[in-house]
Amino acid sequence: MPDRAPSPPAPADSDLIAKAAAGDERAIASLYDRFGGVLYAVAYRIVGQRADAEEVVIEAFAQVWREAARFEPSRGSVAGWLAMIARSRALDMVRARTRRERITSSAAADQPGDSPGMSAWRPDAVRALDDAERRSRIREALDTLSPPQRQAIELAYFEGLSQSEIAERLQEPLGTIKTRVRLGMQKLRECLRTFYLEPGT
Amino acid sequence: MTGPGQDSVHDLAAAYALGALSAEEVQRFEAFLATSPAAQREVAELRDVAALLALGQSEATPSADLRDRVLARIGESKVTPLSAAQRPSRGRVPPLYWGALAASVLLSLGLTLSLGKTRTELTGLKGALAAAGAALAETRESLASRESTLDKLFAPSVRLYQLTASGDPEPGIQLFWDEKRNTAIIHGYQIKPVPSGKEYQLWFIKDGKPVPSVTFTPESTGHVRVEEIQVPRDGALSAAAVTVEPAGGSPQPTSPILMVGELKKS
Numbered sequence: 001m002p003d004r005a006p007s008p009p010a011p012a013d014s015d016l017i018a019k020a021a022a023g024d025e026r027a028i029a030s031l032y033d034r035f036g037g038v039l040y041a042v043a044y045r046i047v048g049q050r051a052d053a054e055e056v057v058i059e060a061f062a063q064v065w066r067e068a069a070r071f072e073p074s075r076g077s078v079a080g081w082l083a084m085i086a087r088s089r090a091l092d093m094v095r096a097r098t099r100r101e102r103i104t105s106s107a108a109a110d111q112p113g114d115s116p117g118m119s120a121w122r123p124d125a126v127r128a129l130d131d132a133e134r135r136s137r138i139r140e141a142l143d144t145l146s147p148p149q150r151q152a153i154e155l156a157y158f159e160g161l162s163q164s165e166i167a168e169r170l171q172e173p174l175g176t177i178k179t180r181v182r183l184g185m186q187k188l189r190e191c192l193r194t195f196y197l198e199p200g201t
Numbered sequence: 202m203t204g205p206g207q208d209s210v211h212d213l214a215a216a217y218a219l220g221a222l223s224a225e226e227v228q229r230f231e232a233f234l235a236t237s238p239a240a241q242r243e244v245a246e247l248r249d250v251a252a253l254l255a256l257g258q259s260e261a262t263p264s265a266d267l268r269d270r271v272l273a274r275i276g277e278s279k280v281t282p283l284s285a286a287q288r289p290s291r292g293r294v295p296p297l298y299w300g301a302l303a304a305s306v307l308l309s310l311g312l313t314l315s316l317g318k319t320r321t322e323l324t325g326l327k328g329a330l331a332a333a334g335a336a337l338a339e340t341r342e343s344l345a346s347r348e349s350t351l352d353k354l355f356a357p358s359v360r361l362y363q364l365t366a367s368g369d370p371e372p373g374i375q376l377f378w379d380e381k382r383n384t385a386i387i388h389g390y391q392i393k394p395v396p397s398g399k400e401y402q403l404w405f406i407k408d409g410k411p412v413p414s415v416t417f418t419p420e421s422t423g424h425v426r427v428e429e430i431q432v433p434r435d436g437a438l439s440a441a442a443v444t445v446e447p448a449g450g451s452p453q454p455t456s457p458i459l460m461v462g463e464l465k466k467s
Contacts, residue, residue: 028275032268040267041258054267061271067365070463080248083255138257156221157254163221178212185215189250 013078014071021068028065035079039086046090046158056093060086091160141191149184152177214240218247227457235411235454358382364441364462372423374460376441378432385430392419395445402446403427404454405464407436414441416450438464 011019013034019027036057043056063085071081142150155161155169163181167174213230216222222230234240358381364374372391379385387403395401400416412433419425432438443460 025272025275029268029272032271036263036268036271037261038256038258040263041261042255044261045258050264054263054270057263057267058271058274062274065275070363072463077249079256080252083252084248087255135257135259138253141253142257153219153254156216156219157251160220162223163216164223166221178216181219181221182212182215185219185247185250188253189247192250192253 017064017068017071017078020065021071027068028061031064031078031082032061035082039082042083042086043090046087046160047093052093052097053090056086056090059089063089087157094160138192141188144187144191145184146180149180149187152180153184153188156181214243215247218244218251220251224457228455231457232455362441362462362464364443364460366460372460374443374462376462376464378464383432383434384428385432386426386428387415387417387430389417389419389423389425391423392425393423394419394421398448399445400448400450401425401443401459402450402454403430404442404444405433405438406440406442407433407438409439411442411454413450413452416446416448440464 011030013031016027016031016034020031039060040053040057043060044050044053047053047056060082064082071078145153151170152163152166155166156163161169163177164174166172166181167177170177213222213226213233217227217230217234234244359377359379362376362378364376366372372389372393374387374389374392377386377388389401392401395418400418402416403414404411405414406412415427415430417425417427440461440463442454442458442462444454444456444458446455
């Protein structure tokens, strides 16, 4: 007998979301067990401190709980959806902190575009991969970027900066930043293509 | 060939997916995006690339009690989400949920409920339910005048949909769609004021295209209620959305979507 039989049929991520939508709190516990660590890591990367990152994780799961019924499996992966929620909540926290620090007049329109538009996530875009394998492949992909490309992309994703803000921060021409973002994202996309199941045309 | 101010679609798609465009660029790009299924696919793929940035983070270890705190927070909001499965013996919405509706309607009718932390209560609705019970007793008479609104909301053919904002969980709009009368009532909460000369505008997405609907501005409390909204007929409605438009409304959206919610006819 091998020490473990072929892994027991764990519920798919999307089944857990469906259970959460039906009001089953245990589904959130399972989702936390699967994704809590990585969502905390994203949150920590963005907000930079432990207590706030934990608050972000709580907010993110509360949002998942509220909105689980609106998740459309046909439009994309659970992992991608969770990552998007955690990032948004984390950036909210940073922005709220900044707002508190220097009170600025706020208009809904002047944040960098984060609008999801009508189509959110593509089917099966993030294929379920073993966590360690996933991380190592993503790291390999990131390693193909030049350091400036990587920096520009990370400033946009993890700090929520617009390209103009990145240009200002780095004292580089805007055109240069735009090129780095575009080429960097293209490169990542090529490297990560193996993660995707090509959508049926 | 791309020059400054004339970026190619590919340039914009990558930055858009990362959330790195300015508001003005977002507006321009989304106007284009609405017309191009190919660009929509490209954006979807690039968004997933962006999500992988997050998922590639090394796992970190939060406090041991975080799991319990997450679950405690979930437990605070026992009211299950919108399309929760339990069917009550009558009607389509669980009885508890009717209570939640009543709570939110009472709010929108301007009755004074002591809500404490509005946001927690609104999402959780538990405290609001208790408060609503008390308020109902106290204000039965004043409710009489509101009865027609309540009747409309509680008609069996009414279904509730939720519009939410991206990047910010606070504002939201409940859309009560009376499928029999083909009318809707919206109730917005935590809605930010708009600059003068601007109004919010509601859109129905029919056959994939935005159909203009009413315009509105929130009260100083952030609440807004609009009744007798005609819902477009003869087509597949997929969503309702809200943008900011010049006062009086626009025939086509001219700004990014601020709030959106899916509509599914039963």
